[in-house]
Amino acid sequence: MLDKIDLDQEMDKQKFHESFPKLQFELGTLQRQVVDNKIPVLIVFEGWEAAGKGTTIGTLVRRLDPRGVQVHHVKAPNEEEALRPFLWRFWLRLPARGDIAIFDRSWYGRVLVERVDKLAKRREWSAAYDEINEFERQLSDDGAVIIKFWLHISKKEQKQRFNRFLKDPFRGWKITKTDWRHHKRYGEFLEAAEDMMKKTSTPHAPWTIVESHDKRFSACKVVRTVIDAIKSAVAKRAKKAARLQAKPQAAAPDGEGSGSQKPTLLSKIELKGKTLTKEQYSAKVDDLQEKLVEYEYRMYQKRLPAIVLYEGWDAAGKGGNIKRLVEKLDPRGYSVIPIAAPKGDEAVRHYLWRFWRHLPKAGHLTIFDRTWYGRVMVERIEGFCAEEDWRRAYDEINEFERQLAGFGMVIVKFWIHIDADEQLRRFKERESTDFKRWKLTDEDWRNREKWPLYERAVSDLIEKTGTRDAPWTVIEGNCKYWARIKALDTLCNALKSKL
Amino acid sequence: MLDKIDLDQEMDKQKFHESFPKLQFELGTLQRQVVDNKIPVLIVFEGWEAAGKGTTIGTLVRRLDPRGVQVHHVKAPNEEEALRPFLWRFWLRLPARGDIAIFDRSWYGRVLVERVDKLAKRREWSAAYDEINEFERQLSDDGAVIIKFWLHISKKEQKQRFNRFLKDPFRGWKITKTDWRHHKRYGEFLEAAEDMMKKTSTPHAPWTIVESHDKRFSACKVVRTVIDAIKSAVAKRAKKAARLQAKPQAAAPDGEGSGSQKPTLLSKIELKGKTLTKEQYSAKVDDLQEKLVEYEYRMYQKRLPAIVLYEGWDAAGKGGNIKRLVEKLDPRGYSVIPIAAPKGDEAVRHYLWRFWRHLPKAGHLTIFDRTWYGRVMVERIEGFCAEEDWRRAYDEINEFERQLAGFGMVIVKFWIHIDADEQLRRFKERESTDFKRWKLTDEDWRNREKWPLYERAVSDLIEKTGTRDAPWTVIEGNCKYWARIKALDTLCNALKSKL
Numbered sequence: 002m003l004d005k006i007d008l009d010q011e012m013d014k015q016k017f018h019e020s021f022p023k024l025q026f027e028l029g030t031l032q033r034q035v036v037d038n039k040i041p042v043l044i045v046f047e048g049w050e051a052a053g054k055g056t057t058i059g060t061l062v063r064r065l066d067p068r069g070v071q072v073h074h075v076k077a078p079n080e081e082e083a084l085r086p087f088l089w090r091f092w093l094r095l096p097a098r099g100d101i102a103i104f105d106r107s108w109y110g111r112v113l114v115e116r117v118d119k120l121a122k123r124r125e126w127s128a129a130y131d132e133i134n135e136f137e138r139q140l141s142d143d144g145a146v147i148i149k150f151w152l153h154i155s156k157k158e159q160k161q162r163f164n165r166f167l168k169d170p171f172r173g174w175k176i177t178k179t180d181w182r183h184h185k186r187y188g189e190f191l192e193a194a195e196d197m198m199k200k201t202s203t204p205h206a207p208w209t210i211v212e213s214h215d216k217r218f219s220a221c222k223v224v225r226t227v228i229d230a231i232k233s234a235v236a237k238r239a240k241k242a243a244r245l246q247a248k249p250q251a252a253a254p255d256g257e258g259s260g261s262q263k264p265t266l267l268s269k270i271e272l273k274g275k276t277l278t279k280e281q282y283s284a285k286v287d288d289l290q291e292k293l294v295e296y297e298y299r300m301y302q303k304r305l306p307a308i309v310l311y312e313g314w315d316a317a318g319k320g321g322n323i324k325r326l327v328e329k330l331d332p333r334g335y336s337v338i339p340i341a342a343p344k345g346d347e348a349v350r351h352y353l354w355r356f357w358r359h360l361p362k363a364g365h366l367t368i369f370d371r372t373w374y375g376r377v378m379v380e381r382i383e384g385f386c387a388e389e390d391w392r393r394a395y396d397e398i399n400e401f402e403r404q405l406a407g408f409g410m411v412i413v414k415f416w417i418h419i420d421a422d423e424q425l426r427r428f429k430e431r432e433s434t435d436f437k438r439w440k441l442t443d444e445d446w447r448n449r450e451k452w453p454l455y456e457r458a459v460s461d462l463i464e465k466t467g468t469r470d471a472p473w474t475v476i477e478g479n480c481k482y483w484a485r486i487k488a489l490d491t492l493c494n495a496l497k498s499k500l
Numbered sequence: 501m502l503d504k505i506d507l508d509q510e511m512d513k514q515k516f517h518e519s520f521p522k523l524q525f526e527l528g529t530l531q532r533q534v535v536d537n538k539i540p541v542l543i544v545f546e547g548w549e550a551a552g553k554g555t556t557i558g559t560l561v562r563r564l565d566p567r568g569v570q571v572h573h574v575k576a577p578n579e580e581e582a583l584r585p586f587l588w589r590f591w592l593r594l595p596a597r598g599d600i601a602i603f604d605r606s607w608y609g610r611v612l613v614e615r616v617d618k619l620a621k622r623r624e625w626s627a628a629y630d631e632i633n634e635f636e637r638q639l640s641d642d643g644a645v646i647i648k649f650w651l652h653i654s655k656k657e658q659k660q661r662f663n664r665f666l667k668d669p670f671r672g673w674k675i676t677k678t679d680w681r682h683h684k685r686y687g688e689f690l691e692a693a694e695d696m697m698k699k700t701s702t703p704h705a706p707w708t709i710v711e712s713h714d715k716r717f718s719a720c721k722v723v724r725t726v727i728d729a730i731k732s733a734v735a736k737r738a739k740k741a742a743r744l745q746a747k748p749q750a751a752a753p754d755g756e757g758s759g760s761q762k763p764t765l766l767s768k769i770e771l772k773g774k775t776l777t778k779e780q781y782s783a784k785v786d787d788l789q790e791k792l793v794e795y796e797y798r799m800y801q802k803r804l805p806a807i808v809l810y811e812g813w814d815a816a817g818k819g820g821n822i823k824r825l826v827e828k829l830d831p832r833g834y835s836v837i838p839i840a841a842p843k844g845d846e847a848v849r850h851y852l853w854r855f856w857r858h859l860p861k862a863g864h865l866t867i868f869d870r871t872w873y874g875r876v877m878v879e880r881i882e883g884f885c886a887e888e889d890w891r892r893a894y895d896e897i898n899e900f901e902r903q904l905a906g907f908g909m910v911i912v913k914f915w916i917h918i919d920a921d922e923q924l925r926r927f928k929e930r931e932s933t934d935f936k937r938w939k940l941t942d943e944d945w946r947n948r949e950k951w952p953l954y955e956r957a958v959s960d961l962i963e964k965t966g967t968r969d970a971p972w973t974v975i976e977g978n979c980k981y982w983a984r985i986k987a988l989d990t991l992c993n994a995l996k997s998k999l
Contacts, residue, residue, distance in 0.1 A: 026935040033938065055831050063823065067869065068838040072831060080578060097844075105831070171790075171797045175830065291670075298670040324562065331674065332554050332571060332604070339567040345596075345844040370566065436525045439532065 002195050003210070006153055010212045017217040024224045029064040031231050032101070036069060038238050039098035041145045041350070044227060045107045048152025049190075050180050051162040052213045054105055057152065060220045061227065062103065069099060075106035084304070084362035086408040087111050087121075087129065088136055092357035097349040098144070108133055109149075112197045117189050128407055130200045135400040141205035142393060143351045144241075146234040148227055149206060151194065152213045156187040245387055265460035267475075270418050275477035282482035289489040290329040296496040297334045297366065304363040305499060306410045309492060310372045313417030314455075315445045316427040317478045322417065323368055325485045326492065336361070340371035352376055352386075352394075353401060360405070372414075373398055377462045382454045395465040406470035413495050414471060415488055416459060417478040421452055501694050502709070505652055509711045516716040523723045524563040530730050531564050531600070537737045538597035540644040540849070543726065544606045547651025548689075549679050550661040551712045553604055556651065559719045560726065561602065568598060574605040583803070583861035585907040586610050586620075586628065587635055591856035596848040597643070607632055608648075611696045616688050627906055629699045634899040640704035641892060642850045643740075645733040647726055648705060650693065651712045655686040744886055764959035766974075769917050774976035781981035788988040789828040795995040796833045796865065803862040804998060805909045808991060809871045812916030813954075814944045815926040816977045821916065822867055824984045825991065835860070839870040851875055851885075851893075852900060859904070871913075872897055876961045881953050894964040905969035912994045913970060914987060915958060916977040920951055 035042055044061070046054045062070055073094050082090040088108060096102035111129040115121040121129070137147050154162070163184065167173045183190060198208045209226050213219040277285075300307060309326070311319045327335055338359045347355040353373060361367040376398070381391040402412055419427075428449070431441040448455070467473040474491050478484040534541055543560070545553045561569055572593050581589045587607060595601035610628040614620040620628070636646050653661070662683065666672045682689060697707045708725050712718040776784075799806060808825070810818045826834055837858045846854040852872060860866040875897070880890040901911055918926075927948070930940040947954070966972040973990050977983040 029935070030938070058831060059827075066838075067819075067836055068840050072835075074832045079580060081580075171794045172830075174797060295670045298673060320566075328558075331671075332557060333573045336571075337566055339565075341567050345848070349844070436528070439529070 002198065003153060003191055006210055006212060008153065008155055008158070008212050008214045010218050011215040012217040012221060014217070017221065021217070021221060021224070024221060024228065025060075025064040028061075028224055028228055028231075029066075031228060031235075032065055032069060034235050035101065035231060036099040038235055039144075039349075040231070040234055040238060041096045041098050041140070041143075042101040042231065042234075043096065043140065043145060043147045044101065044103045045109065045147070045149040046103070046105050046152065047107060047109050047113065047150065047194075048211070048213065049154050049159055049187075050183060051159055051166065051176070052152035052154045053216060053219060054152055056216065057150075057211075057213075057220060057223055058103055058105055061223060065101065070101045070103065071096065072103045072105060075104060075110065081362065084306075084364070085360055086132075086404055086410075087125075088132060088404070089357060089360060091136075092354060095140070095350055095354055097346070099349075108136070109197060109201075112201075113190065113193050114183075116193050117183075117186060130197075132404050132407070133201055134203060135404070137201075137203065137206040139353070139397050139400070140351060142397075144234075144238060145351075146230050147206035148230045149201075149208045150223060150226070151198065151208055151210045152219070153210055154213050156184070158214055159184055159187070265456050266463055267418065267456050267460050270475055270477065272418065272420055272423075272477045272479045275483050276480035277482040277486060279482065282486060285486050286325065286489070289486065289493060290325070292493050293326070293489065293496075294329050294331075296493065296500060297330050299500050300366065300496065301334060301364045303500065305496075306361045306363045306408070307366045307496060308361060308405070308410060308412055309366070309368045310374070310412070310414040311368065311370050311417065312372060312374050312378075312415065312459075313476075313478065314419050314424055315448055316424050316431070316441075317417035317419050318481045318484055319370055319417055321481060322415075322476075322485050322488050323370060326368065326488060330366075334364075335366040335368065337368045337370060340369060340375065352380075353397065356401075361410075363409070373401070374462055374466075378455065378458050381458055382451060395462070398466050399468060402466070402468065402471040411495050411499050412471040413492050414473045415476050415491070416463065416473060417476045417484055419478045421449075423479045424449065501697065502650075502652060502690055505709060505711060507652065507654055507657070507711050507713045509717050510714040511716040511720060513716070516720065520716070520720060520723070523720060523727065524559075527560075527723055527727055527730075528563040528565075530727060530734075531568060533734050534600065534730060535568060535598040537734055538643075538848075539730070539733055539737060540595045540597050540639070540642075541600040541730065541733075542595065542639065542644060542646045543600065543602045544608065544646070544648040545602070545604050545651065546606060546608050546612065546693075547649065547710070547712065548653050548658055548686075549682060550658055550665065550675070551651035551653045552715060552718060553651055555715065556649075556710075556712075556719060556722055557602055557604060560722060564600065569600045569602065570595065571602045571604060574603060574609065580861065583863070584805075584859055585631075585903055585909075586624075587631060587903070588856060588859060590635075591853060594639070594849055594853055596845070598848075607635070608696060608700075611700075612689065612692050613682075615692050616682075616685060629696075631903050631906070632700055633702060634903070636700075636702065636705040638852070638896050638899070639850060641896075643733075643737060644850075645729050646705035647729045648700075648707045649722060649725070650697065650707055650709045651718070652709055653712050655683070657713055658683055658686070764955050765962055766917065766955050766959050769974055769976065771917065771919055771922075771976045771978045774982050775979035776981040776985060778981065781985060784985050785824065785988070788985065788992060789824070791992050792825070792988065792995075793828050793830075795992060795999060796829050798999050799865065799995065800833060800863045802999065804995075805860045805862045805907070806865045806995060807860060807904070807909060807911055808865070808867045809873070809911070809913040810867065810869050810916065811871060811873050811877075811914065811958075812975075812977065813918050813923055814947055815923050815930070815940075816916035816918050817980045817983055818869055818916055820980060821914075821975075821984050821987050822869060825867065825987055829865075833863075834865040834867065836867045836869060839868060839874065851879075852896065855900075860909075862908070872900070873961055873965075877954065877957050880957055881950060894961070897965055898967060901965070901967065901970040910994050910998050911970035912991050913972045914975050914990070915962065915972060916975045916983055918977045920948075922978045923948065 046058060048054060058072060062072065071094070078087070078090060091108045094102060094104075111121060111133075112126050116126040141147060163176050163180065166176050198210075202208045209222070211219050211222050299305075311323060313319050323337060327337065336359070343352070343355060356369070356373050359367060359369075376386065376394040377391050380386045406412060428441055428445065431437040463473045463475070474487075476484045476487050476491075545557060547553060557571060561571065570593075577586070577589060590607045593601060593603075610620060610632075611625050615625040640646060662675045662679065665675045701707045708721070710718050710721050798804075810822060812818050822836060826836065835858070842851070842854060855868070855872050858866060858868075875885065875893040876890050879885045905911060927940055927944065930936040962972045962974070973986075975983045975986050975990075
């Protein structure tokens with residue numbers, strides 16, 4: 002494929018000076034629309050060393066308002082990054098809606114240099130194709146524009162450029178031994194690059210090969226491509242807006258159409274009899290907590306990461322349950338991440354961004370008090386996102402969790418279940434107890450009125466996202482003692498089977 | 501000092517169970533006021549290994565709403581952190597207003613373990629006292645509560661605790677060779693700790709020594725101290741609000757009282773004759789840019805960090821000037837940080853936070869397009885902060901820059917100066933040029949009307965913040981060619997003298 006590219010394409014100086022400033026101006030103007038339409042833009046530069054990535058990026062950003070542009074120069078992962086799934090550091094660098102992020106090298110390093118230099122295992126880099134495609138599709142579905150360039154030069158041209166650099170005392174250092182080693186293995190990189198383009202060229206994130214022997218030709222092609230991609234994204238955005246307007250959201254869609262009549266999964270949970278006395282509880286809790294201390298230690302030694310997800314009805318006892326889970330643990334080995342409505346930097350990015358941000362590093366445990374399942378519960382029910390958004394989220398969540406499991410992460414998901422009577426009893430208790438009253442808000446009462454909607458939503462999500470790698474555990478919660486023991490026990494078993 | 505502490509203090513079990521839950525409840529309730537009053541709270545735990553920091557922190561947070569609490573376990577700096585001033589990583593961890601950040605070990609590592617284990621040079625750790633005091637005072641002046649605990653146990657007690665830990669198969673690993681080595685040097689640490697407390701006990705951030713042989717006594721003392729500190733901060737906050745109300749801000753204070761009549765520093769700048777023809781410019785610019793490429797290379801080799809600050813009138817040509825400055829540089833060696841109104845995570849923290857966040861690492865260059873001087877220009881003139889806030893800022897900025905210079909950073913500060921006629925000419929040109937029109941906003945016209953206020957503010961800041969380590973350079977900007985050459989030349993000279 003790449004050997005068919007006509008690298009002799011050129012643009013003469015005069016034509017360039019006529020057309021290029023106009024292109025830059027057009028791009029500068031388009032940036033306003035990027036901001037106004039709140040479109041996140043990701044521009045990826047891959048290609049041969051000395052193909053002109055730095056210069057091209059410089060030309061591209063010259064007429065842009067720099068307040069909306071970040072350029073990321075990607076090198077080998079540092080120690081913090083190496084202990085997390087490889088996409089982690091790129092999630093962290095996602096642009097806010099309306100910003101443009103430019104990647105000088107990118108997540109494709111995984112299937113290029115890491116593959117050829119054998120820094121990643123075959124299993125890792127071949128799995129990366131799926132992960133990358135999922136990553137880009139998720140962002141694209143969220144409205145992002147993704148533009149990917151491969152700056153192409155021949156082996157001969159590369160050699161000439163290296164030699165030219167070497168003659169320059171202050172630029173010669175850019176050409177390292179590694180570069181020469183890679184130059185010799187041009188053929189292997191070519192093969193990896195072709196494989197990469199074949200497997201990751203998608204309609205929403207296509208590769209553009211840029212013939213880069215001639216700087217002027219190359220610069221024009223890059224800017225022209227960016228302009229076209231942004232224009233079509235703006236049009237697509239307008240179309241989506243029109244579509245959503247034509248088909249107004251039900252503020253509270255009542256489930257899966259006719260399916261809403263059949264008994265829900267939750268309604269079949271038997272709560273009766275799932276109780277423990279205080280004595281039974283006390284007899285068990287210490288042992289389980291001690292066991293968890295052991296596992297925390299062994300997790301650290303084996304560099305095993307784990308996450309525990311807590312979801313459940315208001316007043317189901319999530320907080321108290323988490324407290325018992327971590328009570329004896331070394332605080333340096335775990336974090337509890339409480340999730341409320343997104344704010345600040347979180348509110349202007351993909352909904353999964355803030356969860357990626359808080360992933361544990363290998364050897365650590367992270368507990369999420371409420372989770373990404375908010376997308377298919379509260380956001381679904383309250384209409385905080387469009388129907389197509391939450392319907393798509395089941396797949397996105399499964400992909401996300403599969404990526405984590407693929408990294409070796411233990412995933413434990415709890416739904417703490419109580420019935421409506423028990424909730425009412427607890428609300429009333431909170432109301433009448435001085436030091437509990439602040440826990441009860443008007444929102445809790447409003448949510449309670451939507452019980453059937455939540456029951457449907459929760460049943461749906463448990464059915465759709467209960468996977469082998471990331472199964473749901475429904476915890477019968479009318480008796481808090483029972484719930485605490487079951488949570489401890491489930492987590493211990495999940496860790497045990499991996500350790 | 502520490503040897504006078506009565507470590508035998510105890511609290512019996514019954515008294516503890518009566519009083520402690522009440523304290524926890526009181527603290528939980530107070531957290532609402534922290535949120536409502538937007539007070540950032542920093543709680544520092546230092547003390548002997550095995551003194552119970554982890555347990556105490558656990559007890560402290562148990563009744564708090566975890567959504568407003570972050571616990572930071574501080575270890576040795578990682579590679580990214582080691583290349584920046586030592587306070588950098590703590591600035592990054594500052595709580596948002598209304599949040600509580602708990603530090604399990606802290607910036608005091610610099611004057612404790614880094615001092616005793618000789619990880620920092622004497623010059624570094626002794627300078628750290630000033631830097632720490634400035635850091636804490638700046639935060640306190642911004643409304644933060646700072647509470648610092650030293651958890652104290654005797655050498656004998658420590659040894660007993662270490663031995664007890666070692667008997668536990670899953671906790672024994674916590675006691676490392678380093679801990680034993682430190683145990684043997686208890687005396688040296690004691691001396692360092694006493695020195696630290698003497699030098700960093702301030703009215704706004706006092707140390708509390710906690711007698712930690714008895715867990716119950718220790719827990720009560722810690723929670724009680726936190727409650728008192730927060731209560732007094734809430735009262736102080738109310739007082740400040742009342743004070744500001746009693747003495748309403750002038751929306752646009754016209755400078756230093758009677759002083760506003762004397763000619764300003766800026767008015768004395770001679771712009772006439774400071775011009776270059778295009779030919780003169782072309783003859784010089786390449787050489788200077790090439791020289792800067794050389795310096796960029798040598799900066800990297802010598803791990804020298806540098807920052808360039810750009811301030812100037814609207815339409816003074818900052819953007820074009822910056823472009824020529826970096827035109828030939830390797831983009832991996834520098835960043836341009838454009839500064840607009842703070843948003844997201846920036847808006848809820850100390851105004852210097854976002855600048856700390858963007859500091860270059862050693863060997864790199866960062867260019868700020870607008871800077872922290874916004875505090876004493878637009879924020880002063882528009883009344884975005886109280887008068888006492890911007891008046892205090894001159895000192896804060898000098899301290900900040902002195903800390904950077906102390907780390908070895910080169911600091912170059914530009915005020916690009918044009919006169920009011922030239923500005924008008926440029927505004928009109930922008931208005932009548934298609935591709936420049938977007939650059940001109942209503943705000944530019946409004947700012948122009950406030951020219952005399954800005955002139956006074958800029959003259960003040962140049963007088964008050966021009967220091968030996970971080971001098972101001974006023975760049976005559978009516979002729980853009982002149983301005984570009986002068987900026988390049990000034991930066992080159994500043995780097996040269998350090999390289």
